[in-house]
Amino acid sequence: MDVTEELKQLIGQKKNERLEYKAVLPPSRGIAQLISAFANGNGGFIVLGVAEAGGKPTIVGLSEDFHANSITHKAIDLLSPKPDVHYQYVTIDSKRLYVIKVEKSIVVISTEGNVFLRKGDRTVLEQSEKKEYRADGYNRIKLFAQQLDAYREKGTVSKTKFLDHYLSILNIVDDQGKTLYPESPVTSPTHQEGKVLIRILFSSCADNFETYLSELLYEIYLANPNSLKSDQPVTIKEVLDCADIQEFVIYWAKKKLSKLQKGSVMGFISANKQISDLNALNQEQQTEVEKILQIRHLYTHQNGRVDEKFLKYYPGEFNINDEHQMTVAMMLDKLEYLSIIIHEIDRAAVQKHGLSTMN
Structure with missing residues (x-):
């Protein structure tokens, strides 16, 4: 699946429930959490190589010194079960970007035992049971x-x-x-x-x-x-x-x-x-x-x-x-x-x- 045309339609929009920008390559754990959040919501796109200054997306490109495919593979290995994910390099305005398209999942996707959700333009950890500290404790x-x-x-x-x-x-x-x-x-x-x-x-x-x-x-x-x-x-x-x-x-x-x-x-x-x-x-x-x-x-x-x-x-x-x-x-x-x-x-x-x- 080639997502180039879909990405061209998205670039320039502000971050939202279905769109996340990262200026640099995050570690695999960070990508896994983002994928989990999108899969547990309505799906979406993670675009690497785009910075946000004052809420305005700017294409900066992604360094070629590290291979995003390898990081993404390790991120997917951290997910259970494995969601439907597509990923590729895309060149826009002569800048090399990396895009991960995450499809909506019909089952809950977790990473390292945690479930993440998308709240607006933020990725948050699902708090199923918030710790109640002892009333007679410190x-x-x-x-x-x-x-x-x-x-x-x-x-x-x-x-x-x-x-x-x-x-x-x-x-x-x-x-x-x-x-x-x-x-x-x-x-x-x-x-x-x-x-x-x-x-x-x-x-x-x-x-x-x-x-x-x-x-x-x-x-x-x-x-x-x-x-x-x-x-x-x-x-x-x-x-x-x-x-x-x-x-x-x-x-x-x-x-x-x-x-x-x-x-x-x-x-x-x-x-x-x-x-x-x-x-x-x-x-x-x-x-x-x-x-x-x-x-x-x-x-x-x-x-x-x-x-x-x-x-x-x-x-x-x-x-x-x-x-x-x-x-x-x-x-x-x-x-x-x-x-x-x-x-x-x-x-x-x-x-x-x-x-x-x-x-």
């Missing part, structure tokens, strides 16, 4: 969840995934209140089960901060392929172990996290121009994030026991082999701080690189 959990939902506006696919993870953690904290804060949210749990659980939850959130940065680098590479080009050597094995260029880019983005995983936030930022050029974090913020990740290091590798490296970040506060104690209130302090940092990084990346956003 009210700060509910307020933090509301703030995380507010952060979704104009966020990248990477940011949306990050926020979903944090919301899941808040749900667990609310459900396990008797285990995590039997006396008070500002008092550390005294029994082993509570200590272990709070360490697991906190470590998971710190890990997800790193995951976000890795996936954001991938989105930047897709939007601006030239940012991947450098004189840094790679081995033939590294290239051949990847099925295609997209898989190699994901691998490379994760490899760049090595300094961050060793606890060096400043080293990671300085080594990654794509992040440092955003100017989203000052030195004080970088130091604070590094201190948060050092707590994760204790919980993951030292069973919560203070070591010499940790004392360098918290001088005079602990002794060697002290057990690091964390309250739910302290954990939320750290998670709120990381979520603010992510919000600022994401906003700067969208503005600088024109990344695709989920709404």
Whole structure:
């Protein structure tokens, strides 16, 4: 099926229930969510290579450095069941575009267990059961969840995934209140089960901060392929172990996290121009994030026991082999701080690189 003529009739219209523009190539997860939304509605078109400035569509063309067919194939693999989709490159005004036509489905199409819908010109997650937080629970959990939902506006696919993870953690904290804060949210749990659980939850959130940065680098590479080009050597094995260029880019983005995983936030930022050029974090913020990740290091590798490296970040506060104690209130302090940092990084990346956003 050739959709060229249909596309020519659509170009120039504003985004609507059946038409979505993206200036750059989104990751497969983002395309899957868009396809799910259109299939669950009245169908429609996703056009890549068209920017919107002040609500006016402008054809900018899509980079040829990445193959949209490969990304689209991976997106369709994330859908269940598989909807009726047509996709192709189209040239209009001497600019290369990529269009995905999604037919209306008679059954619900989900992606990674989630169902998306089209509301006007926005793609939204279907909220079949909104979490009701315990009336006798810690009210700060509910307020933090509301703030995380507010952060979704104009966020990248990477940011949306990050926020979903944090919301899941808040749900667990609310459900396990008797285990995590039997006396008070500002008092550390005294029994082993509570200590272990709070360490697991906190470590998971710190890990997800790193995951976000890795996936954001991938989105930047897709939007601006030239940012991947450098004189840094790679081995033939590294290239051949990847099925295609997209898989190699994901691998490379994760490899760049090595300094961050060793606890060096400043080293990671300085080594990654794509992040440092955003100017989203000052030195004080970088130091604070590094201190948060050092707590994760204790919980993951030292069973919560203070070591010499940790004392360098918290001088005079602990002794060697002290057990690091964390309250739910302290954990939320750290998670709120990381979520603010992510919000600022994401906003700067969208503005600088024109990344695709989920709404």
